[in-house]
Amino acid sequence: MSQLQSHSATAHEKPESQKLEGWNQPMELQPDGEAEILEVAMGPHHPSTHGVFRMDVALDGERVIRLKPVFGYLHRNHEKLGEGQSYLASMPYTDRLDYICSLTNNWAYALAVEKLTGQAVPERAEYLRVIVGELTRVQNHASSIGFLIQDMGASGTPLMYAFREREKILDLFEELTGARMMCNYMRFGGCRVDATQSWLDRTRKLVGELPAFADEFETLLCTNEILMARTQGVGILKPELAVNAGVTGPMLRASGVNYDIRKVDHYGIYDRFNFQVPLGDHWDVYDRFMIRLLELRESLKILEQALKEIPEGPVMDPKAKIRGFRPKPGEAYGRIEAPKGELGFYLISDGSPNPYRYRVRPPSLVNLTILEDMCLGNNVADVVLILGSVDIVLGEVDR
């Protein structure tokens, strides 16, 4: 008996280094050599956390030796709410997931329900979805770069330039959908309202102007020595780890993995457009920043083509029912390449007007899981930068 006890005692004895890595262990503050380990709670009200997100960081001097992400401060029961109401009633709630890109959220959810019910989407609606989706990507990437530079200490300038362009895109959204951010635009089997000719003309004009903005942004930032010194070689995410952790979107492509759902899945009408998928070479924060800038340009290419080819026709399938339908029992998973990564909605129907299970696969949350691996060994000041390069929105992380 005493032998067994002593055996179990030694089995639970962990080496010092492992003790520090245990994410659910209470943190032990003890001297490590000469330096003292300091536990810092960054957030939930730290301005660099893009919302209410906390990182429990253990520091050895300036060096990060452990980082524990804590989220859930913005949890609002999105998935369970979805199970208690009709399919349509969840649509405006999806706007509030990633509140920067409400239109791509609408799209992913509409796609999942259309798969579940076998609903077809008219041609013009598909084009409108691509147009608003890519406009969303442009404004998301521009402002996420702005936020990243803001986190670096360049208060204002790049972010204000990004917001200046975002404002124009949001005005277009308001004219089309009635709201700037909570658009609630897509429906199962099409889009809610049609775009007028003047709207399309103004969008064409804006898309013609945006490459100049991308050039300006590039001159402003890309060769800036301070930015390069801060971002290059920082927060390296190896492709193997990125793939294993399920990281998607610009994060994954910055790690050199060629995976874009627009190319892989061909959802909607993306196989008709000619665009490239930029890939990173050095897997660091600078690559993630550059990938977003390059993707912004590719989005503009898609927008040009879509605005040229958009056909006339209805935007809503006349047979589509927006309320009171009961999908046959079954399941469906609709996924799109949202600006932040793979956004998927998984629905199970039991034949009732409400979904039996409603699950969101948020790109921000999955991309956040490797935060500790990217931060270990870096300075505490770089943690802010690395988090900024992940591009999270807490509405989506916590749901």
Add this chain to the structure above:
Amino acid sequence: MLGEGLLKGLAVTAKNFAASYVSAERLTTVQYPEERIAPIEATRDFPFLVYDGEDWEAGLRCVACQICEKECPPKCIYIEKSKDKKPDFVGKMQIYPARFDIDISVCMSCQICVEVCPFEAIKMDTEFELSTTDRFGGLLHDRRALAKSNGHYRKIHPTEAGEVDARRAGEKAKAEAKAKLDAEAAAAKAAAAAKTAEPPAGAGD
């Protein structure tokens, strides 16, 4: 050269700084509330109930079918049906909402109530200056506060209201034509009935 990128970036900022004083389209500040920008037609914020004619209570289009109450995602609508009925725009007797409350502190301006309403009775307003010192009662709008005339609807969403009015005029014309036909048919039937009823009366004579 070290610092070249920095200087290039500074040149961009300098250009933008100078341009912000010259270019008219970049002077975007509007001195609210003295100045206001023209509202965009599709804009929406909170719902209101449309009424026809002068009397808001008699003209309410709502028939208290409670579809919006059921479909409202945050469940901010509360409706109580009336016990009696009143005629609607085509003269059909309908129940009406004895109580219709919207808690606009809960409403999330999603427009689903407008989309599901089969009677064109609830529409989105563009009135945004709704601040109040009473955060409970002041934000719970009853049917008197919600009722706004069709003229108001035509003013804020002209295109949409034009379509709705045309559709309703069509429905009304159809209903009137039908009522006329029904009346004629009923009259003819009554006449025929009178005719068939007459001979036996004559025979009995």
